[in-house]
Amino acid sequence: MRIFEQVESQVRGYVRSFPAIFDRAEGALLFDEHGNRYIDFFAGAGTLNYGHNHPLITEAMIEYLKGNSIIHGLDMATSAKRDFLQTFVNTILEPRNMEYKVQFTGPTGTNAVETAIKLARMVKQRSNILTFTNGYHGLTMGSLSVTGNSFYRDESYGVRANTDFMPFDGYLGEGVNTIDYIRKVLSDASSGIDLPAAVIVETIQGEGGINVASAEWLQELEKLCRDFDILLIIDDIQMGNGRTGSFFSFEESGIRPDMITLSKSLGGGLPMSILLMRPELDQWQPGEHTGTFRGNNLAFVAATQALKMWEDDSLTKQVLQYGEVVKAAMEDIVAEHPDLNLSIRGRGMAWGLDFGAPDLASKISAIAFEKGLIIETAGADSSILKFLAPLVIDPDLLNEGLEIIKESVREFTKQNNTVYIQEAS
Known part of the structure; x- marks a missing residue:
């Protein structure tokens, strides 16, 4: 060592x-x-x-490499990306009656979070973001601003710019509905909390300690977002890809997020992350949000094989x-x-x-x-x-x-x- x-x-x-x-x-x-x-x-x-x-993922990657196929392609069209997108639509989105645009954001989950926050602020023309106690969303500057654990941040280098932390489900003890608190501060012009562009939340806080949000709490959070014209972002980076049973961790609640961040297991072990967004939120100008490694074609190959495990x-x-x-x-x-x-x-x-x-x-x-x-x-x-x-x-x-x-x-x-x-x- x-x-x-x-x-x-x-x-x-x-x-x-x-x-x-x-x-x-x-x-x-x-x-x-x-x-x-x-x-x-x-x-x-x-x-x-x-x-x-x-074995299915490994075999597909070996065959792809042996064919001298595209590895790095930025956001150019490749056969590997086409196959991933088609498989994702056929296997994940259409069976769930979901309609989302897919944005390739870079190799890691924090890239997807940064993209979601930036897009929400651009679309709503508001800068504030609500996040939650014990939340973890990554360690680049924007993601760090919505991460709760003080071990990862310090005001000298990780300023919580335009973010407010709210109590997660159960944070104030059993029997306390924290959505009521959030609704109160958003309704009160004297609360000091600016109307946010978005709320970002994990349905189960992994790094925060396996804190599980109930389906009822998530449903109330979604309604709050609709009532106040706030975008709802579900961070499904660690708990998506089947970790809770269904492909998305929020499925049992029946909610429909405005955006979803996915990474980690999505690439079958290779670096890959995406942002799913409702089509009307896709307001980017071409090249307005970019990244050198947003087109990991070997990860597309691995992900396509992994998604086939969700065909039933x-x-x-x-x-x-x-x-x-x-x-x-x-x-x-x-x-x-x-x-x-x-x-x-x-x-x-x-x-x-x-x-x-x-x-x-x-x-x-x-x-x-x-x-x-x-x-x-x-x-x-x-x-x-x-x-x-x-x-x-x-x-x-x-x-x-x-x-x-x-x-x-x-x-x-x-x-x-x-x-x-x-x-x-």
Whole structure:
């Protein structure tokens, strides 16, 4: 690991949590240079919903490369882009009666967020954006301005220009409808909150701690946006692409966002992000918003293969079935350790085990890594153990990984029976 310590920036993060030099990967498994095997409950922070090196995706990319096909094409027309767009329309949009224009924004999710914010301000001719407590939308300047966690920003370099933070669903406790609060401040000319161009929200806050917005809350948020002529942007970068069961995380609520940001698993493991917008919002002049790597043709090839997995509802059913397995395992852990005051939350294949105290989840993650499981943490104080396994994980591997989590919590409580139980209480 010496070369990484000597040459790579101090900003490196995951290499500190998972100190191994990884060499190979397949499905939900990673292998280091020494052949040690790790079950992956991390999935590239939600980038590998279809697993590592899915054979259909890999084969398609190899054939594309062997044909000397276009890799970099800016926004020129290519066969790979045409095939992706047609597959996306046929497989995702038309079956859901959705009509959106597609904008290719650059290689990462924050590019899509920046584009959505810029477009909303341009269309509405208003600069304010509403965002939410514990929200995470990326770390470029515009995205940073709507990201809540103070660890990622500072007023000296990440000024929250023309943004206001509102309480997410459940932030003020059970029984408090935070939409009522938002409606009040928008209705009051003395609230100090300017009428926003848009609201940006995650239906499940991944980095924020697996905070789940109810369908009813999302429906009320949509109505609020319609009542005040505000655009509704759903950030589906981490929770889209089937993570909750349906392709889009908001489908069960029945809402119709004005814009949707997609990235991470969309490219089948390769960098790719898009912005979906209602056709009437597509008011750009040609070349007005651009980017060198908005035409990743190899990612188009991978994405086209990944989208074919949504031609029927078999993957949705599998995600929901696996989700129940994960939920049951998490409930077992909560019941087994009442002194830790644990709680769980999540949906589909996105779950969080809340230890209620700083750094405890990181200690469990470290123990799990020693036992051959990779799982990250989330939340403002890293108190959440965050489950994001590939959607296509083998059921035996899923159960093996869940058992490692159980064993890791048991080992932790034995090692720290007095001190950390008191902290968690």
